[in-house]
Amino acid sequence: MTIKVGDRIPDATFTVMTSDGPQTRTTEEFFRGRRVVLIGVPGAFTPTCHRNHLPGFVSKADEILGKGIDEIAVTGVNDVFVMDAWAKQSGAEGKVTFLADGSANFAKAIGLSLDLSERGLGTRSQRYSMLVDDGIVRKLSIEETPGKAELSGADALLKAL
Secondary structure (H helix, E strand, O other): OOOOOOOEOOOOEEEEEEOOEEEEEEHHHHHOOOEEEEEEEOOOOOHHHHHHHHHHHHHOHHHHHOOOOOEEEEEEOOOHHHHHHHHHHHOOOOOOEEEEOOOOHHHHHOOOEEEOHHHOOOEEEOOEEEEEEOOEEEEEEEOOOOOOOOOOOHHHHHHHO
């Protein structure tokens, strides 16, 4: 079942890159007691994700954080090394936290996985943005059109805050 506003984020584990190498972080640890904007993308470096979706959150990070948001994070179905390379290449380091969901366990747990096997991409995440307040989804925008990042983009999210 697809997650909806009012639902609690389910238990799952992300991998993040730290100065000590890859480390795991549970959803409980990450969302507890904080207001987090979470962006879901099909994949690092893919055209819409890399050129249209993530850049808005990077350029508007200060404005988003100024609305009482504790952290902006992006999750994608990629390994932690790819997500770390994307963070560095995109200029998002220090502005957006990159949460690797390498096996799509989180995407599946929230009902927003996407089967792109026919394109050679396997299971991915749908494109979305959400506001999570102390583990509860308060806003959720799922992109309806492939290749678009409008409903789930930074401008739309800012209007909803």
